[in-house]
Amino acid sequence: MSNGKYFVGLDVGGTTMKAAVVSDSGQPKPSVVLPTEAAKGQEHGLSQMCKAIQQATQAAGLTMADISGIGVATPGTMDIAAGIILDPPNLKPWKNVPVKQHIQNYFQIPTAFQNDANAAAFGEFWVGAGKGTKSLVMFTLGTGVGGGIIVNGRVVEGEHSHGGEIGHMKIEMSNPRQCGCGRYGCLEAYASATAVVKRAQELLATKIKGPSLLREILQNSKEELPARAVFEAAEKGDEYAKEVIDRTAFYLAVGTTNIMHTINPDMIVFGGGMTAAGTSFLQQIRNYVNQLAFPVPAERTRVVYASLGSDAGFIGAAGCAKQLVLDQ
Ligand SMILES: [Zn+2]
Numbered sequence: 001m002s003n004g005k006y007f008v009g010l011d012v013g014g015t016t017m018k019a020a021v022v023s024d025s026g027q028p029k030p031s032v033v034l035p036t037e038a039a040k041g042q043e044h045g046l047s048q049m050c051k052a053i054q055q056a057t058q059a060a061g062l063t064m065a066d067i068s069g070i071g072v073a074t075p076g077t078m079d080i081a082a083g084i085i086l087d088p089p090n091l092k093p094w095k096n097v098p099v100k101q102h103i104q105n106y107f108q109i110p111t112a113f114q115n116d117a118n119a120a121a122f123g124e125f126w127v128g129a130g131k132g133t134k135s136l137v138m139f140t141l142g143t144g145v146g147g148g149i150i151v152n153g154r155v156v157e158g159e160h161s162h163g164g165e166i167g168h169m170k171i172e173m174s175n176p177r178q179c180g181c182g183r184y185g186c187l188e189a190y191a192s193a194t195a196v197v198k199r200a201q202e203l204l205a206t207k208i209k210g211p212s213l214l215r216e217i218l219q220n221s222k223e224e225l226p227a228r229a230v231f232e233a234a235e236k237g238d239e240y241a242k243e244v245i246d247r248t249a250f251y252l253a254v255g256t257t258n259i260m261h262t263i264n265p266d267m268i269v270f271g272g273g274m275t276a277a278g279t280s281f282l283q284q285i286r287n288y289v290n291q292l293a294f295p296v297p298a299e300r301t302r303v304v305y306a307s308l309g310s311d312a313g314f315i316g317a318a319g320c321a322k323q324l325v326l327d328q
Contacts, residue, residue, distance in 0.1 A: 003064075005023060005024045005068070006021050006022070006024070006060070006062060006066050006067055006068060006129075007021070007022050007023075007024075007067065007068060007069045007070065007071060007318040007319075007321040007322050008020070008021055008022070008053050008056055008057060008062045008067055008069075008070045008071070008318060008321070008327075009028075009070075009071045009073070009119075009313075009314035009315055009316070009317035009318030009319070009321065010049060010052055010053055010056070010070070010071065010073065010314060010317055011023050011073045011116060011119065011135045011313030011314040011317055011323060012036060012045075012049065012072065012073065012074040012075070012116070013036060013075070013090070013116070014036065014038065014075065014090035014091060015035065015036055016033050016034065016035055016036055017033070017034050017035075017036050017048060017049065017052050017079065018031050018032070018052075018058070018310070018311075018313070018314050019031060019032055019034075019053055019055070019056035019071060019268070019314055020032070020056050020060070020106075020311075020314050020315075020318075021056055021057060021059075021060035021062060021067070021318075022314070022315055022318035022319070024128030025127075026126050026315060026318075026319065027148060028311060028314070028315055028318075029036045029056070029059065029060035029061075029129075029312070030059045030060065030313065031056065031059070032052055032055045032056045032059050034048050034051060034052045034055070035048070036048060036091070038090075038091040038092060038093075038094060039092070039093070041093070041094075042091075042094040042095070042097045044098065045091070045094060045097070046099070046103075047070065047153075048105065048203070049099070049102075049103060050102075050106050050107070051198065052060035053070060053103070053107070064107055064109065067107075067109055068110075068321075068322075068325050069109060069110045069111070069112065069113045069318075069321030069322060069324055069325040070103055070107060070108070070109050070110070070113040071110070071111070071113075071114065071119070071243070071314075071316075071317030071319070071320040071321035071322075071324075072099055072100065072103060072106075072112070072113050072114070072317055072320055073113075073114045073115065073116040073118075073119035073120075073313050073314070073317040073320075074088070074091070074099060074113075074115070074116055074122075075088050075089075075090045075091060075115075075116050076088060076115055076161070077089075077161075077162055078113075078161055080113060080114065080115060080118075080155070080157045080161040081161070082098075082100075083098060083099055083100020083101055083111075083113040084096055084097060084098050084099065084100070084203055084242045085099055086120060087128050087326070095290050098148075099113055100112075101180040110321070110325055110328065111324075112317070112320040112321045112324040114155065114316070114317060114320045115148075115157075115164070116146070116313050117138075117140055117146030117147055117164065117314075117315035118147045118148040118149075118155045118157065118163075118164050118316075119148070119155075119243075119313050119314075119317045119319075119320060120138060120140060120146070120148060120271060120306075120312040120313045120316055121136065121137070121138035121147070121149065121150055121155070121164070121229075121269070121316065122148065122150060122316035122317075122319050122320055123146025123308050123311070123313065123314075123315035123316030123317075124136065124138055124269050124271065124306050124307065124308055124312055124316070124317060125153075125316075125319075126308045126315065126316065126319040127149040127307075127308070127315060127319075128269075128306060128308040128312060128315075129267070129269050129304050129305065129306050129307040130150070130245050130266070130267050130269060131302065133265075133266035133267050134151075134152060134266055135150055135151045135152060135263065135265040135266050135267075136149075136150045136151065136266060136267045136268075136269055137149050137150070137166065137259045137263060137265045137267075137268050137269070138150075138268075138269040138270075138271055138306065139166065139167070139252070139255065139268070139269070139270050139271070139272075140270075140271045140272040140306075141191065141192060141252075141270060141271070141272040141273065141275065142193055142272040142273050142274070143180075143192060143193060143194050144167055144168075144180050144188050144192050144194070145167030145168075145186075145187055145188040145191055145192050146167055146272070146280035147165060147166030147220050148164045149164045149166070149263060149265075150265075151263065151265070154323075155320070160325050161269065166187065166255065166259065167186065167187050167188040168181055168183070168186040168187065168188060169186065169193070169255060169258055170186060170191060171185065171186070171187050171190060171251055171254045171255060171258075172185045172189075172251070173185045176189070177189040177190060177195070180192075181195070182226040183225060187251060187252075187254075187255045188250070188279065190247070190251040191248050191251045191252050191255070192274075193225050193227035193272075193273055193274050194225060194227075194243060195248070196223060196227040196230050196245070196248055196274070197218075197225055197226055197230065199239065199244050199247070200214060200218060200230045200233075200240070200244050201218070202239075203240045203244065204218070204227055204242075206312055207240065208240055212238065212240070213233050213237070213238040213241070214230070214238045214240050214241045215232040217230075217232055217233045217238075217241075218230070227273070227274055228273075228276060228277070230244055230245065231245060231274075231276075231277045231278075231281070231292045240292050245277075245281065245284070246284065249281060249284035249285045249287075249288060250287050250288050252270070252288075253285050253286075253287075253288030253289045253292055254288075256268050256285065256289050256293075256303065257289055257292040257293040260289070260293050260294070260297035260298070260301055261288040261293065261294065261297070264297055264300065264301075265301065266301070267301065267302045267303075268301060268302070268303045268304070269286075269301075269304055269305070269306050270282065270304070270305055270306065271305070271306030271308075271309075271312060272306075275305045275306065279305075282303065282304070282305060285303060286303050289303065
């Protein structure tokens, strides 16, 4: 029997999956990364997941007998309680994949299943930026805007597994932009890395004639989604880039204020690639929050950057496994 000290966390993404053993106190062992290869079908995907869990256990110098629980985080859409991925846009052509049941049957170890953004929020809550808080809401700023809500130490999954979809809260309904989800006016359409780049390119196409620092930096960027280039141009004084970044901070502050006025958590955490922008961006968000929010939450809610980076997902998944085992 297991000694109750180790959990495996697995974070499945569109291109790769990352797994590691995590101790009872949230300390990760060396992680392993395997290709997801979604296009090869869901049976293959499930076998990759089992392989990643086994390899992570080996990498920690342990055997499956040492593992008390397994936590798996995946992108949606999903039925969290049933442990099923339904129709995931990032894992085509998978449909109705019984992840939790498959892994639990395969290893005969209690298995928790969670949305990847919820898991990342739980990781930050457990041992990251939010360690010691009771409630936290996390925005993950990447290609889209992911979200996770932790209240009284629990992930808010919602009745239909759609809790925490704070990237799709409506923040602009007058001439709204279309979101990655197909709907209009969502935070993601204004504050994701995709949105930052898109708005910069729109300005270049319509308002900026002739040479421009923003154009130069954007064109020289080797990144697929060069949001960082827009931040760099803003830092170097480009007025248009500054405007894009300022509006991004404003919309994130609108989202943050809505969260303060509905959930009133201890802490708001920003994670994802865009946090490389540094503390001045965070300060811009805070300044707008101070204008928009009620004085008490504006003053008392800590607004910070995440601290676990891309490990938050598997650490949080392992934390969910620990919670599952404690609940049993
Ligand atoms: Zn949306």
